[in-house]
Amino acid sequence: MSKKNPDFGSGNVSRRNFLKKTALFTLGTAAIGHSLAAAVTGKGAIALVVSPDDDIASSLPGTWALSELKSALESQGTKVRIIHNISDADIKEFCVIPAGMKSPLAQRIISQQKIAAPTGPESLCLAEAKMENRTVLLAAGVDRRGLVYALTELADRVSCLATGSQALEFAKPVIERPASRIRSVMRSFSSDIEDKVWFYDRDFWRNYLTMLVSSRVNRFSFTMGMSYNSANNIKDGYLLFPYPFFVDVEGYNVRPKGLSDEERKLNFDMLKFIGEECVRRGLLFQFSVWTLAYKWTNSANATWQIEGLTDTTHGDYCRDALALILREVPAITGVTFRVHSESGIPKGQKDFWKTQFSAIEKCGRTVELDMHAKNMELETLDSAIATGQPTVISPKIMGEHMGLPYHQTSIRTKERSPAGSFTDTGVGLMPGNRSFTRSGYADTLAENRNWDVVFRIWPGTQRFLLRGDPALFAGYGRNASFCGAAGIEFCEPLFFKGRHGSGIAGGRCAYADATLTPRYDFEKYLYTYRLWGRLGYNPDEDPEVWRRALRRDFGKAAVAVENALGPVTRVLPLFTVVHGESTDCGTYWPEIYRNMTIADETMNKTFKDVLPPVLFGSVCPFDPQIFQTPYEYGDALVNGNASGKYSPIDVAQWFENAADASSSQIAVARKLLGAGASAPAFRRIEEDVLIQCGLAHFFAGKLRSAVLWQIFTLTGNRSAGEAAIASFTVGRNAWAAMAERAKGVYISNITYGSHKGHWSDRIAAFDQDIADLRQKLENPAQPLKTINPATAKIASATAAAKPDRPVPAVQHTPAEKFVSGQPLVVALHTGKEKLDRVILYYRHVNQAENWESVELARSGDSFQGGIPPDYTSKRYALQYYFEIVTSNNKVTLYPPLAADLANVPYFVVRRKA
Numbered sequence: 001m002s003k004k005n006p007d008f009g010s011g012n013v014s015r016r017n018f019l020k021k022t023a024l025f026t027l028g029t030a031a032i033g034h035s036l037a038a039a040v041t042g043k044g045a046i047a048l049v050v051s052p053d054d055d056i057a058s059s060l061p062g063t064w065a066l067s068e069l070k071s072a073l074e075s076q077g078t079k080v081r082i083i084h085n086i087s088d089a090d091i092k093e094f095c096v097i098p099a100g101m102k103s104p105l106a107q108r109i110i111s112q113q114k115i116a117a118p119t120g121p122e123s124l125c126l127a128e129a130k131m132e133n134r135t136v137l138l139a140a141g142v143d144r145r146g147l148v149y150a151l152t153e154l155a156d157r158v159s160c161l162a163t164g165s166q167a168l169e170f171a172k173p174v175i176e177r178p179a180s181r182i183r184s185v186m187r188s189f190s191s192d193i194e195d196k197v198w199f200y201d202r203d204f205w206r207n208y209l210t211m212l213v214s215s216r217v218n219r220f221s222f223t224m225g226m227s228y229n230s231a232n233n234i235k236d237g238y239l240l241f242p243y244p245f246f247v248d249v250e251g252y253n254v255r256p257k258g259l260s261d262e263e264r265k266l267n268f269d270m271l272k273f274i275g276e277e278c279v280r281r282g283l284l285f286q287f288s289v290w291t292l293a294y295k296w297t298n299s300a301n302a303t304w305q306i307e308g309l310t311d312t313t314h315g316d317y318c319r320d321a322l323a324l325i326l327r328e329v330p331a332i333t334g335v336t337f338r339v340h341s342e343s344g345i346p347k348g349q350k351d352f353w354k355t356q357f358s359a360i361e362k363c364g365r366t367v368e369l370d371m372h373a374k375n376m377e378l379e380t381l382d383s384a385i386a387t388g389q390p391t392v393i394s395p396k397i398m399g400e401h402m403g404l405p406y407h408q409t410s411i412r413t414k415e416r417s418p419a420g421s422f423t424d425t426g427v428g429l430m431p432g433n434r435s436f437t438r439s440g441y442a443d444t445l446a447e448n449r450n451w452d453v454v455f456r457i458w459p460g461t462q463r464f465l466l467r468g469d470p471a472l473f474a475g476y477g478r479n480a481s482f483c484g485a486a487g488i489e490f491c492e493p494l495f496f497k498g499r500h501g502s503g504i505a506g507g508r509c510a511y512a513d514a515t516l517t518p519r520y521d522f523e524k525y526l527y528t529y530r531l532w533g534r535l536g537y538n539p540d541e542d543p544e545v546w547r548r549a550l551r552r553d554f555g556k557a558a559v560a561v562e563n564a565l566g567p568v569t570r571v572l573p574l575f576t577v578v579h580g581e582s583t584d585c586g587t588y589w590p591e592i593y594r595n596m597t598i599a600d601e602t603m604n605k606t607f608k609d610v611l612p613p614v615l616f617g618s619v620c621p622f623d624p625q626i627f628q629t630p631y632e633y634g635d636a637l638v639n640g641n642a643s644g645k646y647s648p649i650d651v652a653q654w655f656e657n658a659a660d661a662s663s664s665q666i667a668v669a670r671k672l673l674g675a676g677a678s679a680p681a682f683r684r685i686e687e688d689v690l691i692q693c694g695l696a697h698f699f700a701g702k703l704r705s706a707v708l709w710q711i712f713t714l715t716g717n718r719s720a721g722e723a724a725i726a727s728f729t730v731g732r733n734a735w736a737a738m739a740e741r742a743k744g745v746y747i748s749n750i751t752y753g754s755h756k757g758h759w760s761d762r763i764a765a766f767d768q769d770i771a772d773l774r775q776k777l778e779n780p781a782q783p784l785k786t787i788n789p790a791t792a793k794i795a796s797a798t799a800a801a802k803p804d805r806p807v808p809a810v811q812h813t814p815a816e817k818f819v820s821g822q823p824l825v826v827a828l829h830t831g832k833e834k835l836d837r838v839i840l841y842y843r844h845v846n847q848a849e850n851w852e853s854v855e856l857a858r859s860g861d862s863f864q865g866g867i868p869p870d871y872t873s874k875r876y877a878l879q880y881y882f883e884i885v886t887s888n889n890k891v892t893l894y895p896p897l898a899a900d901l902a903n904v905p906y907f908v909v910r911r912k913a
Contacts, residue, residue: 032451045079047089047440049097049105049136056100061144061282066098067149068210072155086132095136096168098151101125106140118142118177122218122537124150127173131769137168145218145282149176149537151215156864158330159508176538179478182454182487183536184219185212190227191498192238192303194508198269204520208902209277213523221336221489222274225291227753228501229586231344234299235501240292240640241344243321246271247328252317254294254308268328275331286370287719289323292356293344302792315355322359326367334368335360336394340375349481350379354386361387364523370394373444375434375910382428385450392452394489395441397585398622401460401576403899405475407482407903411439412580412626414611422848424877436848438583439622443846446875447485453485459495460585461576462754464510466524466688469569470546470562473904477539482878483910490532493525496585499753509748512743516680516687524684527565553681560669561685567658568625568692570901575699578651580622582609589755593695595765598709598728600772604779625841625851626881626905627651627892630703634710637795638787644883644891648707650803652700654901659696662689678773687745691759694738701731707799716783723800725773732766739763774785806890808833812882817912821873823910825866826880828856828894835889838863841883844876845908848861856882872911881906 008848048066049055057066066082068843073080086105086297089095098107101117110127111118117125123142128135139154141147157167187208191194198204212220224242228234237256240243244254248261255264278285294306294314310319324331341347360367365509369384373395382392398408415438422432430443437443444453457476480488497508501512507514509523518524527549534545550558575590582588587609596616597603611620617630626645628636633647666689668678677686708724711717748758811829818824828838838856843849850873856863867878882894 006401010100012588018745035776037560040194045090045093046073047093047095048080048082049086049089049095050082050084051103051105052084052100054100054103054140055106055648056103056144056147057098058145059147060280061148062098062151064280065148065155065282067153068156068214069098069158072158076158085134086134089134093131093134094168095131095134096142096154097136097138098147099138100147101140101142103140106138109136109138110140111839113173115173115175118175120148120177121181122146123175123177124153125173125175126150126153126170128630131363134798137170137797137906140593148213148282149216149470156214157548159406160552172901175180176541177359178216178218178537179539180485180487180536182219182489183217183480183533184221184284184286184487184489184490185217185532186223186456186491186495187222188223188226188491188495189239190236190496191501191503192236192729193503193505194498195503196238198520199200200266202273205274205277206524209274209283210531211526212533213283215529215626216537217283217529217533219286219334220274220278221286221288221431222271223288223290223336225289225338226496227344227501228291229342229584231291231293231296232298234296235758236303236498236503237296237299237302237304237306237534240291240304242289242291243318243325244306244308245304246320247324249317249321249324251320252308252313254306254317254321255309256304257856258304260895270331271325272331275329279331284333285331286334286336286368287329287332288370288842289322290336290372291342291344292337295344302560314524315352316539318352318605319355319359322356326359326363326886330365330366333390333392334390336372338372338374339377339380340372342374347375348376350377350383353380354383357383357387360389368392372456373442374437376429376437376444378429378431379514381451390452392454392486393444393448394454394456395437395444397440397455397457397488398576399439399580399756400458400585401583401588401622402462403577403622404570405472405477405479405612406567407455408440408577408623408847409879409906410851411436411625412583412620412622413610413624415439415583416850417848424874428514430848438490440847441482441485441845443848445485445845445877447483448875454487454489455480455482455485456489457491458587459491459493462493462572462591463496463589464750465591465692466565466685467572467574468527468565469902470531470535470543470566471900471902472566472569472573473535474539474541474613475904476532477536479904480536483908488536491724492522493528494521496752498751499586502753504537504747504749504751504753511745512747513745514682516745517563518680518684533848537727546548550787554669554673555676557669557672557676557682560665560672564662564665564669564689565685568662569694571655571692571696571699574651574654574901575695577623578621578627578646578648579616580610580620580624581607584609586754589752590754591695592757592759592762594762595769597769598706598773599713599776600769603768603772616702630706634707634795634799635715637707637713637798638714638785638792640791642885642889642891644885644893646897647803647891648653648703649799649801650805652703653803655696655703657699659693659700662696663693666690680739687742691738691742691745694759695733698731699849700740701727701729701734704799705731705773705806711792711795711799713781714784715787715795716780717789717796718777718780720792720796720799721777721780723774723796725770727775727800728766728770732763732770735759735766736763804890805896806884806892807896808835808884808886808892808894808896810835810884810894812894812907814907815909818867818872818878818909821869823866824870824872824878825864826856827859827862827864829860829862829884835863835884836887836889837885839883840865840867840880842867842871842878842880844871845873845879846874846876875911877908877910879906879908
């Protein structure tokens with residue numbers, strides 16, 4: 001493995017400077033009872049006991065986090081002072097001790113309380129104790145970031161008044177460790193119209209970065225150049241090729257046309273400021289460069305065109321510019337590059353990347369080199385590894401979209417490389433046709449890799465509607481370290497707002513009702529960030545972490561708000577998984593879905609990223625291994641071919657259940673809030689919940705319609721055709737009602753690059769599609785099959801009914817590891833279940849490959865078999881699941897997807913070293 005980043009971004013301050021800082025904080029003490037309950041309610045005082053000899057507590061991040069806690073306490077009316085020894089505290093003061101885990105004071109408390117203290121990076125411990133006749137609370141971190149997390153946890157408890165007057169009391173120690181090493185958030189500069197406002201706002205950055213680190217995000221990625229997928233048809237070029245917007249490199253005369261020296265200096269000062277604020281909070285700071293093209297085609301009217309570069313000087317300029325930036329901004333701990341042709345660097349230009357990477361190799365400190373994985377070339381990877389710097393490959397999850405938390409079982413048929421089109425050399429990425437890298441982790445997770453992996457969740461599925469489901473976000477947290485990966489980078493909400501020169505002044509949240517617009521755009525998504533960060537850090541986090549914030553904001557309606565947001569948050573990720581219309585987020589936007597017709601292929605000419613026939617019911621899922629298309633399921637119902645895959649009817653039922661649960665709970669919340677329901681914070685949630693409920697009913701209706709129409713097409717059964725039209729109409733009407741309400745909420749032209757418009761714009765296309773179905777129903781074509789009418793009737797009834805999926809009570813315990821070159825034996829224990837057959841599906845953790853299968857042999861109360869030794873000899877971990885056929889010929893999968901859709905529907909066994 002490559003060497004890992006140390007605890008960057010966590011600068012120190014000298015003891016003298018620290019004492020000066022604490023002297024400024026010191027306040028008088030009030031000797032009125034030593035209980036914390038009294039102190040927090042403003043009747044007493046709290047002493048923050050900081051030893052100047054504790055390097056972690058007196059570091060810059062430690063000092064910053066201490067000031068956050070102090071401010072939170074003071075805002076509640078509590079008197080606070082900072083001292084350096086417990087003996088200096090009044091006997092009636094409650095003492096909070098920020099400390100490094102290995103400091104003498106922390107060790108005394110840990111030993112006294114017999115705490116099994118954590119040792120890993122970013123871990124923390126919060127524990128009450130008695131010392132020198134005083135009540136004390138230890139807030140300890142293994143390192144600076146761990147201490148920041150401990151102190152911001154306390155500050156958050158106080159700010160939310162999580163447990164009233166006991167906000168800082170702990171009945172038992174709290175020990176937490178991160179589930180993954182990287183929990184990163186990307187923010188993109190895409191539009192000078194929309195983004196300069198926040199980029200130049202220092203208060204925005206202070207608040208935003210504080211929110212990130214308080215949510216236990218540990219890396220911030222400032223991203224430039226993702227506003228276009230190629231250097232073609234450029235309109236707004238600000239920060240597109242970022243270097244000359246920040247620095248004037250000696251020996252070159254390169255600048256964006258029209259950019260003044262003053263504005264360039266302002267940009268660079270802001271970059272430095274962002275980095276310094278990251279250091280202050282202990283955040284890693286990633287400088288992300290996604291476009292290196294300086295020549296833009298078909299872009300004669302583009303703003304900010306680059307002057308002064310030639311093909312001869314381009315590579316050297318990029319090296320020298322990045323070297324200058326790294327030298328002048330020491331807060332930068334990593335650099336991200338898009339390294340395939342969309343970066344503007346054509347395929348095969350390995351010398352360019354070697355030159356560019358040399359700026360990092362020679363910068364004089366450790367800087368992570370992160371490369372976007374699509375079409376990753378071996379030569380580029382080798383050049384990165386040769387720098388000796390920590391090397392990361394960052395693949396997508398579910399293409400440019402957000403799917404369910406598990407890593408998809410398979411990729412779309414369209415992305416699969418033909419058999420024999422690549423070669424596994426056993427030592428690196430596979431040379432050959434690398435089209436399979438477009439969708440997911442591809443072949444990057446080899447067990448013998450000498451690079452790290454960070455998964456990246458793109459913003460294609462859901463761009464601006466509020467989401468918040470603890471189960472789903474915990475699932476992402478658990479799967480961030482899949483097969484030893486370092487973690488996940490999350491493209492934040494609104495990431496592509498204003499892309500492709502589509503920026504509109506007036507607010508990135510696109511509210512038509514100005515009272516709903518928050519001060520800073522990220523404030524709409526505070527709950528999303530809280531869940532994303534805290535459950536990414538600890539997927540088993542105490543629910544109190546998010547519930548205390550909901551109680552602060554919504555009082556007795558908090559539980560209803562949580563239960564309203566949770567189910568509908570799953571709607572768009574699930575629809576994305578089952579309807580893989582395009583890997584490209586610039587083409588596919590299910591949040592404001594554009595219609596793909598059910599029966600008339602001639603109306604679908606703009607859909608370029610699907611295999612024919614280009615019809616709604618035939619679109620391949622993003623995970624075709626375990627999900628069926630509507631046409632596949634319709635065929636199966638007519639022909640009697642049972643499959644364990646999840647059917648469109650299973651999915652439709654999930655949608656309907658989610659919408660019913662969420663709409664019910666948001667109504668409960670509104671009733672409980674009474675007059676408070678008119679507050680913008682609640683209305684933002686309510687409106688987005690109701691929009692997503694409308695989407696759920698629409699998607700459910702259209703999926704059922706497509707299945708029923710396929711039955712009609714195959715059999716000519718008119719009832720099936722009528723039911724298809726009826727189901728589509730129900731979905732259409734749900735959408736129309738949602739769109740009418742949304743007119744008063746969001747502007748009529750919501751822009752995300754090539755995506756524009758409003759839900760109300762889409763209704764005409766739905767009506768045209770329904771009219772086409774009616775016309776075809778009245779003038780039917782010859783049925784494709786001759787079938788017993790009773791069979792067609794049963795098929796139609798099944799498609800229209802609630803699914804009846806068996807859930808057999810079986811058990812399987814996967815092996816801890818497997819040995820390369822030896823068979824991996826598996827057994828599925830059936831207990832009292834009467835099963836007919838069990839098929840084992842298995843594959844390497846390599847998305848270039850197809851799945852293999854073998855039928856297991858019955859042995860007593862189990863089915864047994866194995867994965868052969870020649871298969872286990874490859875350099876990848878193994879994944880597998882079971883297809884079960886019951887005694888009454890029903891078929892299902894094990895492990896099943898849970899009701900909350902947050903689990904992993906397969907087992908993974910890694911190779912023994």
